[in-house]
Amino acid sequence: MSYILSELKNKVMVIKLNRADKFNSFNREMAIELQNALDKAESDENVRAIVLTGIGKAFCAGQDLAEAIDPNGPGISRIVEEHYNPIILKIRKIEKPIIAAVNGVAAGAGANIALACDIVTATHSASFIQAFSKIGLIPDSGGTFFLPRLIGMQNAAALMMTGDKVTATEAQQMGMIYKVFTDETFTQDVLAFATNLSNMPTKAIGLTKRLLNESLLNNHEKQLASEGRIQVEAANTFDYSEGVNAFLEKRKPEFKGK
Numbered sequence: 300m301s302y303i304l305s306e307l308k309n310k311v312m313v314i315k316l317n318r319a320d321k322f323n324s325f326n327r328e329m330a331i332e333l334q335n336a337l338d339k340a341e342s343d344e345n346v347r348a349i350v351l352t353g354i355g356k357a358f359c360a361g362q363d364l365a366e367a368i369d370p371n372g373p374g375i376s377r378i379v380e381e382h383y384n385p386i387i388l389k390i391r392k393i394e395k396p397i398i399a400a401v402n403g404v405a406a407g408a409g410a411n412i413a414l415a416c417d418i419v420t421a422t423h424s425a426s427f428i429q430a431f432s433k434i435g436l437i438p439d440s441g442g443t444f445f446l447p448r449l450i451g452m453q454n455a456a457a458l459m460m461t462g463d464k465v466t467a468t469e470a471q472q473m474g475m476i477y478k479v480f481t482d483e484t485f486t487q488d489v490l491a492f493a494t495n496l497s498n499m500p501t502k503a504i505g506l507t508k509r510l511l512n513e514s515l516l517n518n519h520e521k522q523l524a525s526e527g528r529i530q531v532e533a534a535n536t537f538d539y540s541e542g543v544n545a546f547l548e549k550r551k552p553e554f555k556g557k
Contacts, residue, residue: 302329303336304354308490310347310497310556312340319355324363325408327373330382337389347497347556349393350489351416352400361407361430383408383440390415391512394505396496400489401467401476406430411440414449417508419476420492421467422485427475429459448515450475500538501556 304315314336316323340346353359366372373381390397390412399416406428413419413427429446431438438446438459447455450473458465470476480488496504506529513525533539537557545552
C-alpha cells in the first residue's frame with residue numbers, strides 16, 4: 300500500500316496523505332514517502348505548483364502514537380529528525396508555490412506541516428489543534444517558528460499551551476490561514492486556485508519564496524540587499540521578458556516558469 304498518492308493535474312501536483320483509517324497520522328513509511336513525493340515534484344519541470352491534502356475526513360492527525368511509543372519503533376528523536384524536520388525543510392526549500400488544502404482536522408505535526416506551506420486553504424469544516432500539550436510534548440515540525448510569526452506570540456502561546464481547537468473561520472480571522480472554501484466545492488476551488496498560480500510566472504514566485512525565507516532571519520539592510528540581488532535574477536528570466544512584452548502589446552502573457 301502506498302501511503303502517499305500523487306497526481307499531476309495540468310501543471311499542479313496534488314499530493315495526498317493516504318492513511319484515512321488512521322486520520323492520516325504519520326508513521327515512518329508515510330513520512331519517507333512524502334519526502335520522496337516532494338523531491339519528485341521539485342525536480343519535475345512540468346510541475347509549477349503543489350497541493351498537499353489528505354484523503355478521508357482528516358488532513359492529518361499528526362504522529363501515529365502507537366509508533367511513537369513502540370519500543371521497537373524509531374523513537375521520538377528519529378521521528379523528529381528523520382521524519383518531520385526533512386519534510387518542513389523541503390516544503391520551505393522548494394521554489395514552487397505549495398498550497399496546503401486542509402480538508403479536515405489538522406492536529407499536532409499535521410497542523411504545523413500545513414502552516415509551513417506557502418499558502419494555507421481549508422474547508423469550512425476543518426479545524427487546527429496544537430495538540431502537543433495534551434500528551435506532555437512540545438510543538439515540533441516548525442510550529443514554534445511559524446505560528447508566532449503568523450498570529451503573534453501571545454495567540455501562539457495560548458493555542459500551544461491550551462491545545463484549544465481553532466475552526467477554519469477563526470484561523471482565517473487571526474491570520475493563520477489564507478482562505479476558507481465551502482465543503483461542497485472545496486476540491487474544485489483549491490485546484491482552481493492552484494491552477495491559477497501555476498499559470499503565473501512561477502520562477503518569480505519561487506524567488507519570492509526564497510526572499511520570504513531570508514526575511515525570517517535578515518535585518519532590514521540585508522533584506523534590501525537580497526531584494527536587489529534577486530530582482531536581477533528575476534529580470535533575466537523568460538517570464539519577465541514575456542510579461543513586459545505582453546503588457547506593451549496589450550495581450551495576455553503566456554508564462555513558462557522559466
